[in-house]
Amino acid sequence: MNARRRLAAAAARVPVVLAALLFGLPLLGLLARAPWATFLEQLGSPPVLAALRLSLVCSVAAALGALALGLPLAAWLASGRSPARTAVRVLVLLPMVLPPIVGGVALLLAFGRNGLVGAPLERLLGVSLPFTTAGVVLAETYVATPFLVLAVESGLRSFDARYAEAAATLGASRWRTFRTVTLPMIAPAVRAGLVVAWARALGEFGATITFAGNLQGRTRTLPLAVFNALETRPEAAIVLSVILVGVSALLLFALRDRWFPAP
Numbered sequence: 001m002n003a004r005r006r007l008a009a010a011a012a013r014v015p016v017v018l019a020a021l022l023f024g025l026p027l028l029g030l031l032a033r034a035p036w037a038t039f040l041e042q043l044g045s046p047p048v049l050a051a052l053r054l055s056l057v058c059s060v061a062a063a064l065g066a067l068a069l070g071l072p073l074a075a076w077l078a079s080g081r082s083p084a085r086t087a088v089r090v091l092v093l094l095p096m097v098l099p100p101i102v103g104g105v106a107l108l109l110a111f112g113r114n115g116l117v118g119a120p121l122e123r124l125l126g127v128s129l130p131f132t133t134a135g136v137v138l139a140e141t142y143v144a145t146p147f148l149v150l151a152v153e154s155g156l157r158s159f160d161a162r163y164a165e166a167a168a169t170l171g172a173s174r175w176r177t178f179r180t181v182t183l184p185m186i187a188p189a190v191r192a193g194l195v196v197a198w199a200r201a202l203g204e205f206g207a208t209i210t211f212a213g214n215l216q217g218r219t220r221t222l223p224l225a226v227f228n229a230l231e232t233r234p235e236a237a238i239v240l241s242v243i244l245v246g247v248s249a250l251l252l253f254a255l256r257d258r259w260f261p262a263p
Helices: 002-033 036-043 046-078 083-097 100-111 118-125 133-157 161-169 174-185 187-202 206-211 222-232 234-254
Strands: none
Touching: 002 234, 036 046, 036 234, 046 083, 046 133, 046 187, 046 222, 046 234, 083 133, 100 118, 100 133, 100 206, 133 187, 133 206, 161 174, 174 187, 187 234, 206 222, 222 234
């Protein structure tokens, strides 16, 4: 009986080992091939610094845009159930499952020079979003906002509404109740959603390259710089990949208590 149990336990570990190899070997290969001797030199090159700077600026702007749009949207979605809310939720979460390049094509058809909004925008105001830094921010906001909405709506649905009701009975307005009672209590969900939205914006590739292009200094973010460097400077591509892996690992470590609470 003991031998059978040991055999069953060993068999149950096989998928765990295979999964660890599947996800660990690519990372090991990346770290093994990284040019550590010239890492800082590669990191300090003008193209890499330009891509890093642009990525930080655009991803932070996109995360703030996601917060501005997603927080009131999540509050509305969590406030009840209706066909309208279901339809809006599907619409907002759609970029999470769409292939990124499809999202880029959709943005181009909506905000491009001949798009539904882009054409009158350029004609009336002389504003063109494709192939600009603003276009990068728009594309990143488009793909990042659903993650913030999902996290905040989940936090709101787990929030005990009796606290807000108590504040309302004491004469607090709806806005004051949300600002002083609800928002502080769902702050962990908001922070988690904001960080995940920022990380998603930082790693965005498909929608950005389709809608904003790959112009150095204007639209070439870190993921696009990796793609571009693979053809001409493989070592720089590896350095940029290591940076993105490091940021992702730090993100998971920072949110470990949020996603994986201690038993």
